[in-house]
Amino acid sequence: MDVSIIGASGKIGSVLSLLLAKESYIKNINLIARNSSINKLKGLKMDLYDAMAAAGQDTDIDICCDDDLSCTANSDITIITAGMARTGEMSRIDLMRENAKIIKNYARKIANAGDTKIFMISNPVDLMTYKALIESGYEKNQVFGLGTxxxxxxxxxxxxxxxxxxxxxxxxxxxxxxxxxxxxxxxxxxxxxxxxxxxxxxxxxxxxxxxxxxxxxxxxxxxxxxxxxxxxxxxxxxxxxxxxxxxxxxxxxxxxxxxxxxxxxxxxxxxxxxxxxxxxxxxxxxxxxxxxxxxxxxxxxxxxxxxxxxxxxx
Missing domain, CATH: 3.90.110.10 (Lactate dehydrogenase/glycoside hydrolase, family 4, C-terminal)
Known part of the structure; x- marks a missing residue:
């Protein structure tokens, strides 16, 4: 299985990368982040290869910038963990509006790249799942979120x-x-x-x-x-x-x-x-x-x- 993780440099994304890299059915992982976080992804990739060596696991890891999501075209699942985190002064509606803009951008780029499944983690997760669905134009079975x-x-x-x-x-x-x-x-x-x-x-x-x-x-x-x-x-x-x-x-x-x-x-x-x-x-x-x-x-x-x-x- 080929998996892409958008937001791989974040907390959830980096832990998820490790856990998936140790799964025997995962053959390739695309680590995706903003250009400003590419160096962090390079370090994460090195760290993951050390972890896989210790576990005796062989998984290919690639690094991609979110300016170009063509790497998701061959992915069975594209997992989106990216987005703004809610701060103390930010309302739910503020978070919803800001992250909707981010997800709109990603969903359109993913759809333009090819066919995959979108697995939404970013919050508010129900709303971002809906945004990804309508912006990607994918069938509803292809877009889903972590939900409850x-x-x-x-x-x-x-x-x-x-x-x-x-x-x-x-x-x-x-x-x-x-x-x-x-x-x-x-x-x-x-x-x-x-x-x-x-x-x-x-x-x-x-x-x-x-x-x-x-x-x-x-x-x-x-x-x-x-x-x-x-x-x-x-x-x-x-x-x-x-x-x-x-x-x-x-x-x-x-x-x-x-x-x-x-x-x-x-x-x-x-x-x-x-x-x-x-x-x-x-x-x-x-x-x-x-x-x-x-x-x-x-x-x-x-x-x-x-x-x-x-x-x-x-």
């Missing part, structure tokens, strides 16, 4: 800790916006196949406290260590591996939907359960939810859809 995948993993850890069970026994997911309007699907949350509502400790399950912690998890990490890279990079690798091996796993990613879920209409990209395989998003899963979960998802969808309309003309 990492949020779902965080919720899974919280469930496992509360019920004192192994992480692998927990099945759960969070849908909707990767943001404050996200919706944990309790009706689809189970431990060892048993819905958690039927377990004795469910009465003490601190749902609201856990949800608020997850909503602020990323910001808490930023406050404590100036950013999160290991968690997102590891989650990205899981999804790339799923595509490489055509695993057909059901994951919660940001993808374009219109009327696939009852009660919504009009298109936007948002976190929903999807089947992931060699073609990218192979199917949106029509998951049944309880009434309160559906209402929460509708509110989240309308919020994200409104923002999507705002960035269409940027």
């Amino acid at each position: 995948h990492l949020d779902s993993m965080r919720f899974k850890v919280a469930v496992a800790k509360h019920f004192e069970v192994h992480l692998d026994d927990v099945r759960t997911r969070i849908v909707g916006e990767h943001g404050d309007s996200m919706v944990p699907v309790i009706s689809a949350t189970a431990v060892g196949g048993i819905p958690i509502k039927r377990l004795p400790k469910y009465e003490d399950f601190p749902y609201e406290k856990i949800l608020e912690r997850i909503k602020g998890y990323g910001q808490e990490i930023i406050t404590l260590k100036n950013g999160s890279e290991y968690g997102p990079a590891s989650a990205i690798v899981n999804i790339v591996r799923c595509i490489a091996h055509d695993e057909k796993r059901l994951l919660t990613l940001s993808t374009y939907i219109e009327d696939e879920i009852e009660g919504i209409e009009g298109g936007c990209c948002i976190g929903v359960p999807v089947k992931v395989g060699k073609n990218g998003i192979e199917e949106v899963i029509h998951m049944k939810m309880e009434d309160n979960e559906i209402e929460g998802f509708k509110k989240s969808f309308e919020l994200v859809k409104g923002y999507c309309r705002q960035i269409e003309s940027i």
Whole structure:
């Protein structure tokens, strides 16, 4: 598999480069950054080759400037981690508008170069996924974002800790916006196949406290260590591996939907359960939810859809 990483000089991009370089199915990685960061990429490339030598892995690594994205033409997946980071004085809308300009530029260059899949990591991820979709002109299965995948993993850890069970026994997911309007699907949350509502400790399950912690998890990490890279990079690798091996796993990613879920209409990209395989998003899963979960998802969808309309003309 050939992979391109736009923003490889950043925190997530550099850790992701290492993790992917150590995957046996990865044959080539294109490290892409602005011209001002090319020297950093040269150092990263040298460092990666040392790491691969220690691991006995043989992966080709190339360096590209984002002025010319022709290198993405042969990539199975182009992962975009680039964009402005939100500062303390910057509003969500400010970040949305600035990053929409950046993603517009990248999406058009990628589409002009050839055919690939675009995997969006840049935030706000749902909105940037939508921007990449409309600007690239690609089919909707080819453009997707990390969405609420990492949020779902965080919720899974919280469930496992509360019920004192192994992480692998927990099945759960969070849908909707990767943001404050996200919706944990309790009706689809189970431990060892048993819905958690039927377990004795469910009465003490601190749902609201856990949800608020997850909503602020990323910001808490930023406050404590100036950013999160290991968690997102590891989650990205899981999804790339799923595509490489055509695993057909059901994951919660940001993808374009219109009327696939009852009660919504009009298109936007948002976190929903999807089947992931060699073609990218192979199917949106029509998951049944309880009434309160559906209402929460509708509110989240309308919020994200409104923002999507705002960035269409940027």
